[in-house]
Amino acid sequence: MASGTTPLTPVSELWVSATEVTSTQYDWYPEPDSGAVGWPEAWDVVRAVKCPSCRKFVAEEDEEVENPEWQQLKDQAPDEEPDVEEFVEVEAGACANPECDRFTEEADPSDTEVAPMMNYYYKLPNHHTFGPSDARKLEGLPLCIVTFGRGQGALEDEQALALTGGGMDLSWEICEAFMRLGFLPPAAFARVPAMAGKPRGPVDLWVLEGVERTGEVIRTQGERLIAFPDEMLTSAPRYRVIGDSDARAKESTLYGVGHGAYDKPEWTVPPTLTQDEARAKAIELNREYAEQDQ
Ligand SMILES: [Zn+2]
Numbered sequence: 589m590a591s592g593t594t595p596l597t598p599v600s601e602l603w604v605s606a607t608e609v610t611s612t613q614y615d616w617y618p619e620p621d622s623g624a625v626g627w628p629e630a631w632d633v634v635r636a637v638k639c640p641s642c643r644k645f646v647a648e649e650d651e652e653v654e655n656p657e658w659q660q661l662k663d664q665a666p667d668e669e670p671d672v673e674e675f676v677e678v679e680a681g682a683c684a685n686p687e688c689d690r691f692t693e694e695a696d697p698s699d700t701e702v703a704p705m706m707n708y709y710y711k712l713p714n715h716h717t718f719g720p721s722d723a724r725k726l727e728g729l730p731l732c733i734v735t736f737g738r739g740q741g742a743l744e745d746e747q748a749l750a751l752t753g754g755g756m757d758l759s760w761e762i763c764e765a766f767m768r769l770g771f772l773p774p775a776a777f778a779r780v781p782a783m784a785g786k787p788r789g790p791v792d793l794w795v796l797e798g799v800e801r802t803g804e805v806i807r808t809q810g811e812r813l814i815a816f817p818d819e820m821l822t823s824a825p826r827y828r829v830i831g832d833s834d835a836r837a838k839e840s841t842l843y844g845v846g847h848g849a850y851d852k853p854e855w856t857v858p859p860t861l862t863q864d865e866a867r868a869k870a871i872e873l874n875r876e877y878a879e880q881d882q
Pocket of ligand 1: 644
């Protein structure tokens with residue numbers, strides 16, 4: 589599948605905030621008599637508008653484009669100043685392609701045929717609002733950006749990605765779409781299938797690099813979670829190890845933090861204990877206290 593033409597963001601610069609995104613079921617086209625609102629009140633697509641004639645993206649903002657006529661006249665008579673303007677003002681939303689027969693003519697955004705197809709969405713993190721320039725980054729991918737509207741409860745003003753095609757495993761495309769919008773791929777879609785000749789080419793390798801990074805992020809999160817109970821038992825609530833080196837640990841005290849509200853058990857770390865041993869002792873004593881509180 590053809591992919592976007594924007595440069596590939598280095599994987600190290602991608603946000604980690606979409607790694608836990610999953611798919612959510614959503615009925616884009618409710619039955620008219622169901623009472624539920626649909627397009628365009630309930631949701632609308634963020635469109636990347638193209639000129640209907642040359643199929644190039646229209647100008648995103650007002651810009652000045654070199655007038656090809658001026659150049660033509662200058663080539664014919666280099667010593668004369670041509671009788672036309674050298675630059676042409678192109679307004680936002682108009683064709684900026686001087687070779688096109690609709691040059692400087694506005695394109696109708698509603699002619700941009702892109703709409704959700706499958707009854708799912710993939711929520712976009714909301715620390716950023718995605719606009720038409722982001723929609724352009726999805727060029728060639730079977731996904732579009734949707735903004736939810738009124739009557740959508742917690743979804744109102746939120747944005748999501750939605751598939752504009754279906755029928756096969758589109759994990760590669762979903763991962764690529766998230767990465768093109770600046771995120772590491774969601775873990776739920778990261779097991780991209782070996783199919784249709786993939787992996788092939790630099791974009792697929794970029795996606796695989798993103799998948800690897802997502803795996804590393806999840807591993808780090810997992811390691812932190814595994815270490816958490818011991819950390820808690822080392823530092824709270826009764827016995828705590830003071831000191832961050834062996835030398836200090838040997839001089840320090842394991843002490844209770846009740847400050848009068850509890851018995852204040854104190855236990856001086858014998859100088860024969862290392863930091864790790866003092867830590868293990870704190871865990872053991874705190875476990876005992878937790879069990880006694882039952
Ligand atoms: Zn055009």
